[in-house]
Amino acid sequence: MRLKHNCGLIGVHGSGNASRLAYMGLYALQHRGQESTGIVTSDGDCFHAFKAPGLVSETYEGEILTDLDGTLAIGHNRYSTTGSQRSSNIQPLVVDLRGKPLAIAHNGNLVNACELRNAMEMEGSIFQSTTDSELFVHLMARSKKKSLRSMIGAATGAVRGSYCLLLLSVDSVTALRDPNGFHPLCLGRNGDVIFVASESCGLDIVGASYEREIAPGEIVTVCGGEVTASRFAEADRLSMCVFELIYFSRPDSVVFGVSVDAVRKAFGRRLAREHPADADIVISVPDSSNAATLGYSQESGIPLEFGMIRNHYVGRTFIYPTSELRDYRVRIKYNPVKELLAGKRVVVVDDSIVRGTTSRKLMRMLRAVGAKEIHVRISSPPIRFPCFYGIDTPTREELIAAKSKVPEIARYLEVDTLGYLSVEGLLESTGLTPGDFCVACFTGDYPVGFTSEPKKFALERFGDFLV
Ligand code: SF4
Numbered sequence: 001m002r003l004k005h006n007c008g009l010i011g012v013h014g015s016g017n018a019s020r021l022a023y024m025g026l027y028a029l030q031h032r033g034q035e036s037t038g039i040v041t042s043d044g045d046c047f048h049a050f051k052a053p054g055l056v057s058e059t060y061e062g063e064i065l066t067d068l069d070g071t072l073a074i075g076h077n078r079y080s081t082t083g084s085q086r087s088s089n090i091q092p093l094v095v096d097l098r099g100k101p102l103a104i105a106h107n108g109n110l111v112n113a114c115e116l117r118n119a120m121e122m123e124g125s126i127f128q129s130t131t132d133s134e135l136f137v138h139l140m141a142r143s144k145k146k147s148l149r150s151m152i153g154a155a156t157g158a159v160r161g162s163y164c165l166l167l168l169s170v171d172s173v174t175a176l177r178d179p180n181g182f183h184p185l186c187l188g189r190n191g192d193v194i195f196v197a198s199e200s201c202g203l204d205i206v207g208a209s210y211e212r213e214i215a216p217g218e219i220v221t222v223c224g225g226e227v228t229a230s231r232f233a234e235a236d237r238l239s240m241c242v243f244e245l246i247y248f249s250r251p252d253s254v255v256f257g258v259s260v261d262a263v264r265k266a267f268g269r270r271l272a273r274e275h276p277a278d279a280d281i282v283i284s285v286p287d288s289s290n291a292a293t294l295g296y297s298q299e300s301g302i303p304l305e306f307g308m309i310r311n312h313y314v315g316r317t318f319i320y321p322t323s324e325l326r327d328y329r330v331r332i333k334y335n336p337v338k339e340l341l342a343g344k345r346v347v348v349v350d351d352s353i354v355r356g357t358t359s360r361k362l363m364r365m366l367r368a369v370g371a372k373e374i375h376v377r378i379s380s381p382p383i384r385f386p387c388f389y390g391i392d393t394p395t396r397e398e399l400i401a402a403k404s405k406v407p408e409i410a411r412y413l414e415v416d417t418l419g420y421l422s423v424e425g426l427l428e429s430t431g432l433t434p435g436d437f438c439v440a441c442f443t444g445d446y447p448v449g450f451t452s453e454p455k456k457f458a459l460e461r462f463g464d465f466l467v
Contacts, residue, residue, distance in 0.1 A: 004392040007107035008032030008077040011166045011173045011196035013222040019068035022075035025202040026056045033077035036090040040103040041070035042170050047101045051090040074166040076105035088129040095137045106133035108162035109390040111450035162389040172223035179235035181216025182389050184255035194222045199253035213257050239438035239447035246380045247351045261291050266429035267379040268295025275419025277347045277375040283307030285350040292379035293349040307340045330361040342370030352380045356400035360413050374415040381423050381442040
């Protein structure tokens with residue numbers, strides 16, 4: 001089991017093919033959310049929208065993109081936790097705000113969503129979804145401000161937590177990033193067409209060049225081909241989600257201004273220095289650990305082998321033979337290469353361990369094909385705390401590192417040794433300022449506080465998690 005992200009964003013301004021470009025951007029950002037997808041376009045007078053559950057490749061059929069007329073578009077891929085897959089939660093949300101259409105797409109999670117929502121409901125507000133994203137439009141509508149920019153300011157002044165937002169009006173695309181800068185958002189350009197994307201891989205696919213990261217606390221509006229940018233807030237501290245670099249973002253992306261691939265290799269090199277191993281080969285748990293594994297191999301001098309193969313064609317609709325055969329879930333996705341592993345002392349590099357159940361099954365598979373020794377190396381520190389800033393994590397009780405020390409985890413995994421990258425090693429390897437990252441899931445030091453555990457509160461209130 002991996003931690004799961006919950007959204008990818010794309011914005012397009014200034015193209016007669018806006019819907020198709022947004023579609024391509026969402027295609028590249030599919031890894032950030034697979035439950036539902038949506039695009040809203042503006043033709044200068046009115047909006048055209050399509051939203052549906054499912055993958056980008058399976059959803060926009062027939063004439064859908066042709067019917068999404070206009071030169072401006074915003075798109076959203078969403079991951080939701082169990083129970084929150086209701087259609088009213090699919091984004092972008094479209095509302096009428098003082099007689100004009102507005103669409104909003106959100107990546108992140110507000111830690112004061114339940115308090116805000118409860119207060120608004122007591123005052124008579126009616127919500128159409130269980131997403132915290134809807135709070136932004138309520139807060140904007142309630143403000144006494146006149147311009148879109150100042151209404152947004154009123155909303156951002158009331159919320160706490162993580163948010164990258166795209167807003168579409170009939171004639172503009174607005175992008176903003178929370179003052180802590182939890183999740184990435186970047187600007188790109190191809191000629192006169194201006195793009196905003198969660199990661200630069202969403203720009204590459206449409207032939208746009210990466211211009212820059214939208215800064216924490218910055219709001220950027222694109223209107224009539226002009227880009228205007230300003231700061232709406234400064235945070236006491238930055239808290240960029242370090243898991244974007246460890247696992248979430250694609251390795252071909254630039255996020256937080258750095259190459260994800262280069263940083264993951266640096267994690268692997270540092271891991272090799274912190275936790276060397278006497279071994280014959282290094283293998284990766286593909287694909288997200290590949291770059292860190294290469295770094296480990298380069299630093300240690302231990303040869304890299306492709307000892308585990310991932311089946312990329314496992315769909316969500318795979319029919320498991322019986323409930324007793326749940327172990328086959330891992331076997332269907334990964335297969336060890338017996339000829340490479342039999343009789344070998346193997347270093348296995350993975351990016352994280354969440355519950356530990358999948359890792360244990362993988363290690364048993366390696367033993368079953370004859371691996372003589374197994375030395376697991378993890379390119380992140382132990383995950384001991386849940387995330388409340390837009391990443392779906394199990395409860396603290398379910399996190400193996402919250403209840404077990406490293407030697408106990410090694411015994412549970414049935415491996416010879418286990419080593420995790422240290423928090424210092426992780427942060428120093430990014431090449432950025434260590435204090436600018438959130439590491440709360442490792443340390444419990446939550447950079448944006450909350451009065452009650454947001455996920456628990458939301459589950460009690462809605463039977464659902466506000467995402
Ligand atoms: S708690 Fe962990 S997963 Fe969540 S934002 Fe912080 S670093 Fe990222």
